[in-house]
Amino acid sequence: MYSGIGDHGERAAFLDARSLIGCRHRLFLDATHPGVLTGVAEDAGVQQRREAAAAHRAQVRDTLVGADPGRWVVIEGGVPAAQRAAATMRAMADGAERIWGGLLPQEADTGRRGGCEILWRDLDRGGYIPVIVVNHKVTDPRQPDPADYHPTTSDMYEWNPKPDRHVRTRPQPRDTQRLAHLYRMLQRHGYASPALVGGAIGYHFDRILVHDLGPVLDDYDIRYADRIAVVRAELPTVPSKVPECRQCPWWTRSPEEDKPSCERWLSDHRDVSLVAPGSRAEVLRRHGVETIDDLAAWSGDDPDDWQYEPFTETIVTARAWATGAPLVRRVQQVTVRRADVEVDVDLESFQEHGAYLWGTLLDGVYRPFVTWDPLPTPDEGRSFAEFWTWMMKIRADAKAEGKTFAAYCYSRTAEDKWLYESARRFAGMPGVPTEREIQKFVDGPEWVDMFQAVSEQFICPNGKGLKKIAPVAGFHWRDPEAGGEASMSWYRLAVAFDGGDPDMSQRTRILEYNEDDVLATKTLRDWMSDRADAEVPAIADFARRSIAS
Structure with a gap:
């Protein structure tokens, strides 16, 4: 996410694919109160993962480009974004076979911004296929099963997608959302491959996992429209507890002097996400349950769209929280396997x-x-x-x-x-x-x-x-x-x-x-x-x- 000055002097909002997954309220706070976090030390775990990801990308770049440098155009980092974007557009216009470090032009009207580790020219259909490099696993090894579904993978040195009997996929919505984001940006300039696919090179750096982008584009469009509206302050947001809160700087920091931190706001409002975090809270809010007290007082039938633990236990969780009980016993007698x-x-x-x-x-x-x-x-x-x-x-x-x-x-x-x-x-x-x-x-x-x-x-x-x-x-x-x-x-x-x-x-x-x-x-x-x-x-x-x- 990035805010800058537009062509006519107004403040423009730009959104990259990293902001499509995660907390909407954090996105709003980052966009509307950027100065509050100035000088705040980055969470150590986040910093380590970011540094490890940069090292992994460098290793992949050096290996792939070094193997056949004549087939690559490398867009150098450390120069202004506009220059990098212009160099990327020239490389695609010249028909470069593979581009490393491409940056696509920012779109002032849609707000999209983004870059891609690899832009791979589709020699059969024309256009470019986005391939991202990530520092997490995208596949796991498995024993071949001829009757099972096989994901599509490609060799890293030649684009040759085919079913792969030796791996299973590890679903990563952030990867598919980023690839859809890049596809839309390529599409705007007429450089998107008609194959409607993207690729991901993961931690093991042994193959490219090929993603079919057709089924995810509609979801991406809806998600992007929502997130850019949040950044532009066109949609309201409030705190809600999610796993991301553990490392979020806004958890204990106030956006303004007279406003509470997320932790304080949730506690003051006795928000239901404190006992039913993430998607559970979203389901409960659809049924009018906003607070822990609302949930504790529930007396009707179970929600028909509840797909988690037994709903009775969710109610008990709320009642235990309200009374300060750290644990509630499900069983008459607690047992645990013991040995000599x-x-x-x-x-x-x-x-x-x-x-x-x-x-x-x-x-x-x-x-x-x-x-x-x-x-x-x-x-x-x-x-x-x-x-x-x-x-x-x-x-x-x-x-x-x-x-x-x-x-x-x-x-x-x-x-x-x-x-x-x-x-x-x-x-x-x-x-x-x-x-x-x-x-x-x-x-x-x-x-x-x-x-x-x-x-x-x-x-x-x-x-x-x-x-x-x-x-x-x-x-x-x-x-x-x-x-x-x-x-x-x-x-x-x-x-x-x-x-x-x-x-x-x-x-x-x-x-x-x-x-x-x-x-x-x-x-x-x-x-x-x-x-x-x-x-x-x-x-x-x-x-x-x-x-x-």
């Missing part, structure tokens, strides 16, 4: 580069399996193999002694991902298990996800993250800044990722944070076994309770 030998596991990864630390807790003793070589590094395979070998030995020794074994994590998505990824990337190294061994373990009863145990047995008005739940059980982290995003910054310093000498104090900080995570998981498990029934009210209490009581 229990190992708690928590990993630390750095973006998509790898998992550098596998932390464990056994009998109160913390054992980290770590590499401090900057990722990516083969030494990651060594530390992973040592972790897996150690845990499997503990498991085997327990069985040999006739004891039961269980390993615990909190929200297994990350652990499962890096177990599989590590087995795949370091296959053949001593001690590294096969993917089949990983699958057999994670699909078995000895791999216990405490997040699942919490989700199944508690309603959580303030969220289900470990940082939200463990304090209810009495656990508190030593570091007040403990969190996944913060640990990314610590890691960069710990391994001198950006040069200089490694900061040993940050290594200690990471290890203490990881140790606290496994201690929190154990504390939560013990609390669920011993005290949760007595300390957490049951859902029946709130189902009978009205907000007035």
